[in-house]
Amino acid sequence: MPVKKSIFSDDFKELPYWWEQWTPADAIPATVPAETEYAIVGAGYAGLCCALELAGEGKHVVILEAGLPGEGASTLSGGQVTGGINVGKTMSSKKGIGKGDDALKRAMLTEAAQGYRYLEALIRRYDIRCDYQQNGRIAAAWIPEHLNNWKKRLPLLNEVSQVRAKILTPDEMREEVDSPSYHGGVLIERGGHLNPALYYAGMLDAARSAGVTVCSRSAVMRIIKEGAHYRVISQRGNIQARHVIITTNGYTGAETGSLHQRIVPVTSHQIATAPLPEALRKSVIPHNRGIAETQRVTHYFRYSPDGTRLLFGGRARFYPLSRRQSAQVLHAHLIQRFPQLRDIKVSHSWGGKVAVTLDYLPHIGRTAEGLYYALGCNGSGVTMMSWLGHRLARHLIENTPLQTSPYGTSPLPGHPLYHGNTWFIPLLGSYYQVRDYLDKSTYQQKF
DSSP: OOOOOOOOOEESSSSSSSGGGGOOEEEESSSOOSSSEEEEEOSSSHHHHHHHHHHHOOOEEEEEEESSOOSGGTSSSOOOEOTTTTTTHHTTSSSSSOHHHHHHHHHHHHHHHHHHHHHHHHHHHHOSSSSOOOOEEEOOOSSSSHHHHHHHHHHHHHHHHHOEEEEHHHHHHHHHOOTTOOSSSEEEOOOOOOHHHHHHHHHHHHHHHTTEEEEEEEEEEEEETTTEEEEEEETTTTEEEEEEHHHGGGGGOOGGGGGGEEEEEEEEEEEEOOOOOHHHHHHHHTOEHHHHHHHOEEEEEEEEETTTSSEEEOOOOOOOOOOOHHHHHHHHHHHHGGGGGOOOEEEEEEEEEEEEETTOOOOOEOTTTTTTEEEOOOHHHHHHHHHHHHEEEEEEEHHHOOSSSSGGGGGOOTTTTTTOOOOHHHHHHHHHHHHHHHHHHHHHHOO
16 A cells, blocks of 8 residues: 655744744833823734824834734735725625715725725835735636626726726636636736735834834733723733724634624634745746635635745634644645645645624724724735724824724624624535535536
8 A cells, every 4th residue: 555645844844934034022021011092902913003103193002912923813824915806895796786885885995905005105114125026916716607706896996996907818817827727817916915924024113113112922801991091901911091902803802892792713724835846936826926716715825935935825624723734634725726736745834813804894993992993804914904003093193083984984793693702613614615616516517
């Protein structure tokens, strides 16, 4: 009986590939200050951008991070960036959209495009060396119906967001991605990818240079309203704050009150391959695009910044897995799409939590208890959470209504049957996977 070959390289690591370039470390000071004007819970993209904007206006800001700054989703993502291609997607699929909804969608797309410009401006302003490349992103059509849906969306998307998107025929798609799995696609020219860990490190340095205090290992346990202030109780000390801002995204806990019941955390897994032979590097994704599939349980992939490895991510399973187990599942999915990579080993495996909202839209807002928040990346964290942190800060500085942003027009929605316990995720995720499989099978049987 032949011996089954291991898919793991000799130097395999259960760590993010990105941490080879920058590794999260403890923040200084070691103790939490006694008071501040603004206390931000969560040191991800949203928290840092919010703090940076506030500090730039002379505000005193302290960020409380449960672990090490950068240990969460901000340095665990795929690093693909665009300006609003996912915004309004669920609204577009609904029948009978009224004029108000259409206006809201336009406003959201407009701000999403502003968010992408904001991201590029941050990189330039602070000279962040994060391997940012604007070489396009592709939505890879799982079935022809998905491509038809994209055709309906493109006129408005190009008009408002100016992302320069165009349809790719199946033959054109094969020239972009050397895989038989796709039935065409959409090329978004105004999009690209970066190293999320180096981008995060640059933002962290910028925030600290602006005077922001970042406290690591300071998990918040309770937030208590005391007159015109709040007492925030953390594992490394208590702090009194005039305002509290929640930017914990997929790591939002019960200490935030009702927000915990409005965020559904879903784990996304990723792998990095060992370096590819030169011939494969030139053929698999010849134009070095970022790729995201269109099915319900999606996969996304791209080359590493140096172009030597393939980084491949998705929802490996909807229940807890070890890093080796998730790598085995993702490797099997990778080989389904790229049989030519069957002998390529896996060098890294990692995962992080994505914040999904019940309306699939990001939000800024204020709770009944007076806590401000920027939450709900829904898989578009690099651009949207950076922007929404900045956007919320501008609201606080200028004292404008939250409704001036389309992402602040409605509060985070809840559901009477959801109280923060994600017991249903394995069932729902498996259901979506079956539907994706049936969609593909039904199409293949027709032809």
